[in-house]
Amino acid sequence: MIRTIAMVLVLVPSLANAGETSPEPIAGGLQLWAGLAIVMALILLLYAAAQRWLRWPAGGRGGIIQIRETRPLGPKKVLYLVKVRDRELLLGVTGERIELLSEMPAPADDANDQPFEQTLNKRMKDNP
Numbered sequence: 001m002i003r004t005i006a007m008v009l010v011l012v013p014s015l016a017n018a019g020e021t022s023p024e025p026i027a028g029g030l031q032l033w034a035g036l037a038i039v040m041a042l043i044l045l046l047y048a049a050a051q052r053w054l055r056w057p058a059g060g061r062g063g064i065i066q067i068r069e070t071r072p073l074g075p076k077k078v079l080y081l082v083k084v085r086d087r088e089l090l091l092g093v094t095g096e097r098i099e100l101l102s103e104m105p106a107p108a109d110d111a112n113d114q115p116f117e118q119t120l121n122k123r124m125k126d127n128p
Helices: 002-016 024-051 109-113 116-126
Strands: 065-074 077-084 087-092 098-106
Touching: 065 116
Parallel strands: none
Antiparallel strands: 065 077, 077 087, 087 098
16 A cells, blocks of 8 residues: 555656656656755755744844743734833733733843743732
8 A cells, every 4th residue: 555655656746747758757756756855945944044043023132122032822812021121011912902911120131041930920929
């Protein structure tokens, strides 16, 4: 069964060129699949490069408004920790609205290395 499926996958590209005579239809099919694999590898490589070096949303980390961290909560529901000048804002974003959940003074620079969960727990204890 697996052998039959493998032969069909190899020969299907060759059937598209039925008008052409080819001494080795299997070699042509393998060449087509190899080309497809190379194109897919390039697409994945470009995607990985875009994730690493391109910053979305536009503006990146150099502007006045900085997105410190995001936490997806479900489909179209996200928490954003945003720094604006000397304040941090915790925003709840859905498909229909954006809501300010908490406004806090920005922590000192040495506190920026703490994970988001620790900072959030500390702020919740300080402001019951």
